[in-house]
Amino acid sequence: MGLLIKGGRVIDPASGFDQTVDLRIENGRITGLGPGLDSPGAQVISAAGMVVAPGLVDLHVHLREPGFEEKETVATGCAAAARGGVTTLVAMPNTRPAADCPEVIALVREKAEPTGVRVLPAGAVSVGQRGQALTDFAALRRAGAPAVTDDGMPIQNQALLRQALRAAKAAGLPLLDHCEDRDLVGNYALNEGEVSQALGLPGRPAIAEELQVMRDAMLAEETGAHVHICHISTGKAVDIVRQAKARGVSITCETCPHYFLLTQQEVLRQGAMARVNPPLRTPEDRQAILDGLADGTIDAIVTDHAPHCQQEKDRPLPQAPSGMVGLEISLALSLTALYHTGLLPLSRVIGLMSASPAAVLGLDAGRLEVGGRADVVIFDPEERWTVDRERFASKGRNTPFHGFPVQGRVKYTISQGTIIYQEG
Ligand code: DOR
Numbered sequence: 275m276g277l278l279i280k281g282g283r284v285i286d287p288a289s290g291f292d293q294t295v296d297l298r299i300e301n302g303r304i305t306g307l308g309p310g311l312d313s314p315g316a317q318v319i320s321a322a323g324m325v326v327a328p329g330l331v332d333l334h335v336h337l338r339e340p341g342f343e344e345k346e347t348v349a350t351g352c353a354a355a356a357r358g359g360v361t362t363l364v365a366m367p368n369t370r371p372a373a374d375c376p377e378v379i380a381l382v383r384e385k386a387e388p389t390g391v392r393v394l395p396a397g398a399v400s401v402g403q404r405g406q407a408l409t410d411f412a413a414l415r416r417a418g419a420p421a422v423t424d425d426g427m428p429i430q431n432q433a434l435l436r437q438a439l440r441a442a443k444a445a446g447l448p449l450l451d452h453c454e455d456r457d458l459v460g461n462y463a464l465n466e467g468e469v470s471q472a473l474g475l476p477g478r479p480a481i482a483e484e485l486q487v488m489r490d491a492m493l494a495e496e497t498g499a500h501v502h503i504c505h506i507s508t509g510k511a512v513d514i515v516r517q518a519k520a521r522g523v524s525i526t527c528e529t530c531p532h533y534f535l536l537t538q539q540e541v542l543r544q545g546a547m548a549r550v551n552p553p554l555r556t557p558e559d560r561q562a563i564l565d566g567l568a569d570g571t572i573d574a575i576v577t578d579h580a581p582h583c584q585q586e587k588d589r590p591l592p593q594a595p596s597g598m599v600g601l602e603i604s605l606a607l608s609l610t611a612l613y614h615t616g617l618l619p620l621s622r623v624i625g626l627m628s629a630s631p632a633a634v635l636g637l638d639a640g641r642l643e644v645g646g647r648a649d650v651v652i653f654d655p656e657e658r659w660t661v662d663r664e665r666f667a668s669k670g671r672n673t674p675f676h677g678f679p680v681q682g683r684v685k686y687t688i689s690q691g692t693i694i695y696q697e698g
Contacts (some may be wrong), residue, residue, distance in 0.1 A: 275298055275315065275317060276300040276305075276313050276315070276316035276317070277298070277313075277316055277317050277318075277319060277648075277688065277691060277693070278297075278298050278312075278316040278317070279297040279298075279299070279319045279321050279326055279374065279650070279652065280311075280318055280320050280321060280322075281294060281296065281320065281321055281322045282295075282296075282297070282321025282322070282324045282325065282326035282652060283321075283324070283325050283326065284297055284307065284326045284327075285325055285327050285621050286327075286641060286642040286643065287327075287328075287621045287624050287625030287628065287629045287630075288328075288625070288629040288643075289454065289641070289642075289643065291642070292308070292621055293338045294467065295307060295309050295311075295327055295513060296311035296619065297311075297642070297650070298309065298311045298316070299316075299688070300313070300316075300501045300691070301649075302647065302648055302690040302692075303646065303647065303648055303691065304642060304644050304645065304646055304647075304648050305363055305644065305645075307520070307642070318685060321652055322504040322640060324653060324654055324655075324685060325620065325652070325653050325654075325657075326650060326651075326652050326653050327624045327642070327650070327651050327652075328357065328358065328624070328628040328629065328639070328640045328641075328642050328648055328649060329361025329362065329626045329628070329649030329687065330359045330360040330361065330362075330604075330628055330640055330651055331360070331362045331574075331627065331628050331640045332355065332358075332360045332363040332364070332576050332577055332579070332601065332604070332627075332631070333450070333528055333576045333631045333635065334366065334425070334450075334505065334528060334530075334577060334579075335351065335363045335365055335366065335392070335576075335578075335601065336365070336366045336580045336581065337351040337365045337366075337369075337578060338351070338464045338581060339351075339369060339382065339385060340369050340370060340371065340378065340381060340382075341370025341371065342369065342370060342412050342581055344409065345582055345668060345669060345670075346668060347669070348365075348382060348385035348517050349385065349388075349389055350667060350668055351365075351579070351581070351601070352389035352390070352391040353389065353668075354601040354666060354667045354668035355391045355601045356391055356687045356689075356694040357666075357667050357684065357687070357695050358577075358600075358601040358602045358605060358687075359605050359651035359653060359687050359695075360391065360604075361392060361462070361649040361650075361651070361687060361689040362392040362394065362632070362639040362649065363391060363392070363393055363394070363567055364394050364396050364421065364450075365382055365386075365395045365396065366423065366425045367395065367396050367397060367403065367423065367424075368375050368425060368426040368427065368428065369382075369658075371402075372398045372402055373395050373396065373398055374397065374401050374402060374409045374550075375409070376398070376413050376414065376416065376417035378395070379395045379419050380417055380418075383395060383418055388461075389688070390692055390694035392639070392649075392689065392693065394420040394637070395418065395419060396419055396420065396421045396422060396423045397409060397411070397414030397415075397419035397421075397422045397423075398422065398423070398424055399422045399424040399429060399449065399625075400424055400429070400438075401425045401437050403426070403427040404422045404427075405424065405429055405431055406428060408434070408436070408437060408441055409422070411442055411445035411447055412444075412445045414445075415445050415446065415447055415558060419447070420447070420448075420539045420637065421448045421450050421502070421635055422442055422448075422449055422450070423449065423451065423452070423468045423504070424449075424451075424452070425450060425452045425504055426452060426551075427452075427458055428451070428453060428455070428486065429453050429494060430457070430465050432489065432493075435489075435490075435493060436493055437449075438495075439493055439494065439497040439499035440499065443497060443498055443499040443500070444501070444519075445663075446579060448499075448501070448634070449499060449501055449528075450500050450502045450504050451483070451486070451490050451501060451502070451503070452504045452505070452551075453483050453485075453486035453487045453503055453504070453506075453511070453552075454478065454482045454483050454486060454551065455485055457480055458481065458482035458485075459482045459551075460476065460478075460479070460593075462475065462477055462478045463475060463477075463478075463541075463546075463549050463553075463591045463592050463594070463596075464477055464538060464541045464548075464554070465477050465478060465479075465480070465541075465553040465555050465556070466479040466570065467538060468538075469538040469539060469541055469542055470538075470629055472542070473541075473652050475544075476555050477553070478551070479637070480508040480510065480511075480559070480639065483506075483511050483517060483552050484508055484510045484511050485510050487503055487506070487511040489513065489606065490525070491514055491518035491523055494518070495518065495521065495525055495673060496513035496647060497638070498524065499524065500526070501524070501525050502525070502527065502528070502573075502634055502635075503526070504527075504528060505528060505529060505552060505576065506529050506563070506572065507529070507533045507552040507553070507554075507555050507559060507568070508552075508555055508559045509558055509561075510572055511518055511564030512527075512562050512566040512572065513562075514570075515527045515571055515572075516566070516571040526571055526573040527566075527573060527574075528572065528576045528634075529563050529567070529572050529574075529575060530576055530601070530602075530604075531575065531577070531600065531604055531608055531611065531659050532554060532598060532674065533554070533559075533560065533563050534611055534612070535560075535607060536548065536554050537554055537557050537559075537560050538553065538554045538555070538556060540554055540674055541553075541591070544674050545591050545594075546587050546589065546590075546594030547598070547672060547673070549591060549594055549595075550578070550580070550596050552599070553596075564611075564612075564617060567612065567617075567618065567626065568617060568618060572641050573630050573633075573634050574626055574627070574630050574634055575626045575627050575631075576606050577600030577601050577603075578597070578600065578613065578632065579596075579598075579599050579600045579601045579644070579668070579670075580599065580672075581597070581599050581669055582597055583644045583672060584672075587672045591622050595644075599654070599663075599666065599668050599670035599672055599673050600673070601668060602667065603675055605627065605651070605653065605684060606659070606661075606667065606680035606682045607680060608623050608626070609655060609680075609682030610679075610680045610682065614681050614682075620655060623624070628640035629641060632660075645685055648690055648691040649689055649690065649691055650688040651687050651688075652659035652684075652685045652686040652687075652688075653683060653684045653685055654685060655681075656681065656685050657682065657683040658679065658680070658681050659679075659680060659681075659683055660677060660678065661675045661676055661677065661678045661680060662677075663676040683697070684697065
């Protein structure tokens, strides 16, 4: 059965389309876009007052399966994605076993199939993410990996990284890099600065991120490979990417809502709930992230959705794991921080969460066009609500945004023409 979405404000950032029209979907494809459309027998969704946008694309999600099903499964993570308007996501390989071979990639894809969310499992750069031997990138690509990354276990060895970039280029895959020098950050819990000093704890310095972003930019330039910097969090790191882009280096980057909404002060208020890698930084860094989003240096908003169990996050700050969930609230947080403040127009915020991340990996996603995949999110851009982690579909309740007032709410998520989430 088809779908007819009536009278919504249809925004397609890739083409610049922004008009109040109808959108018709048949057999998983968009078959009409215009005023007064008809579709006999189709289910009609009234979207008056709503925005109709491309299904969101999240390049950075930890689904935890296989191996850590107590934190999240592919099914619960995809249910969370659907609630957040996300129809395509890239799953990180730090599972047990790691996604370092075609079999694990295939397993994750198989588990995702019935959820309706398109899950693209990234392959590990190194066997077991141990930073020693490279995986077979061509085989990972054939299995469906859109990129390679050792996320969570930054690659320290520069010779290995250089070799990886050459191999990634040959395989036609981007390399996504979590940049933090491991010798400099240890297993420390928060940014090195006034808050770490106040707590008497060692911190993770900004320079640990900036050195690796600089290294990656230089190696991308030298090898011609595409490096994508994961969850960028410091002002100088944004500057390095800005300058590299100006030189024509094949480099892109992403950030997360927590880096443009929160600072290290949050650790004083919320302890381990505000622990994440890279850590929440200073107000100046937060401002630089906003500037990077505004001037286009930052290509994508992602979640780094990283579910952990309550008892793990209940440990004292130095022993608790890093990470926060985000799939169900990233659109609302981004609209609240970027659109409702007047910093960015609505189409730019949507583009940072759909067309632009899709372009980073060359995915067939993030657009609304006749003949294209019917991946759609319908949201009320104005509705005010309060984040309530008890209502998450994710198994993870670890968010520093519990109780946070937001504006903008997902009403429907449609993947290949099928409604995979409807509010209420
Ligand atoms: O905070 C984080 N959590 N950063 C990472 O790089 C990994 C992630 C996780 O897997 O929990």
